[in-house]
Amino acid sequence: MQFGLFSVGDISTDPVTGTTLTAAERLQAMARVATHAEEAGFDVYALGEHHNPPFLSSSTATILAYLAARTSRLVLSTSTTLITTNDPVTIAENFATLQNLAGDRVDLMLGRGNTPAVYPWFGKDIEASIALAVENYELLRRLWDEDTVSWSGRFRTPLVGFTATPRPLHGKPPGVWHGSVSTPQIAEQAARYGDGFFVNNLFMPVGHFARTVAFYRQRFAWHGHGSEAEAIVGVGGGAYVHRNSQDAYRGYEPYFRANRANRGARLDDAVRTTGLTVGSPQQVIDKIMSFPAQFGPYHRQLFGLDFGGVPESSLHEQLDLFGSEVLPVLRREMPQPPEGTAWAAFPAVTGFQEAGGVR
Structure with a gap:
């Protein structure tokens, strides 16, 4: 099973200090967090594509290529x-290029996005999404699988006699996840091609996502x-870990309230009903260990740590706690899914040292 971080690349004002990073500062901070994540024992770093403020991750392949040069084992992916x-020609060529630069540690997650305004900016109609x-x-798929x-x-x-360049590394396209919150057609698409299906596990009750995963599993087998x-199956979720639960809740409360997506919600209710995990290392372990009962044994768990202006210093503290106290236990105790032939399309993770959870 793989463990990683996922980010939406937002520039949000820190509600505690009032600090707002520049785009350059935020990008460099993201790079430092990704490299620290590899050192702490995480397997994956995934970044979501957005084209509207407050996000800066409009060119995910560019950012991931930069991270490829700064890391050696981290699987580089997208969270959208x-x-x-x-x-599709742009996607095919950008990610084959990234794959040829980074080697066999690239995959990507496809989604329709959650910002209606983006569609007309690119000459598309959201009704046709x-x-x-x-x-x-x-x-x-054809651009990757066929030379012409x-x-x-x-x-x-x-297209007439078109060849996307460069070709996928060793003739093997990047692995593909399909992300969806509520659309069965996307779960069906993932199942039809034998691709991965990822649920972000954010904002809504866990049971909502569990039903979509069950449908995908049925159709995958069919x-x-x-x-x-x-x-x-891949599962996400927001997270905030501290040495004790009281300080975790106290520390995360202002960032939770400042996030517009949480407007009107209570932090304790969100932790109780959604995929958000806040607390001590043991509480984080207990929450993640509850997910297989909802989703079955799954292949990838991603944690969203940097949403809503959480300062970089806190992120590094959390990475150290994850690496020393959370990941080793999860690797040892989480149910492992059977690795069928379809999973071979995704990057393998190697080199993890059990001692201390550090590579």
Whole structure:
């Protein structure tokens, strides 16, 4: 099982200090956090694509390429690549380029995004988002799988004898996750191709996401990619860890309240009902250990630590706690999913040293 961080790349004012980082400061802080995550024993760093303030992660492949040069084992992924508003040719070439630079430690997560305003900025209609996701992914697969592609569809100009360059490393395209909050068509798409299915586990009750995962597992098996247990599931969730629960709640409360997505919500209710995990290392372990009862044994757990202006100093403290006290226990005690043939498309994680949870 893989453990990692996922970020949305927001620039948010720290509600405690009033500090707002510049884009350059935030990007460099993200790079320092990613390199520390590798040192602390995490396996994955994933970054979401956004094109609207307060986010700065409009060019995820560029940022991940920078991180590739600063790390050696970390799997570099996205927590959203917009399959609806990006040209599939651009996705195919950007991530094959990243793969050729970083080696076999690249995958990506495709999604429709959660910002309606983005669609007209790229000449698309949000009412066609499902159809865009389906058609664009069909083309993306062909661009990676076939050396020469002739294609026509509804949403872009035809291609005649086109070759996307560079070709995927060793002829093996990056592994693909499909992310969705509530759309069964996207879970079906992931199942049809034998790809991974990721639930961000944010803001809504855990049971809501569990139902979507169960549907994906059923369809994965129906399409003949393996058993339901072998389906490739990833789970996210916000997190804030401190040495004791009282300081964890006290420290995270202002960042929780300042996040517009949490407007009107109570922190204790969110921790009780959603995938948000706040508390001591043992409380974090207990919460994550409860997820397999909802989702079944799964392949990847990502933690969102930097949402809403949490200062970099706190992130580094949390990474040290995760590395020394949380990850070693989770690696030892979390149920391990059977690794079916479909999982072979994703980067393997090697080199973890059990002692202290440090690479």
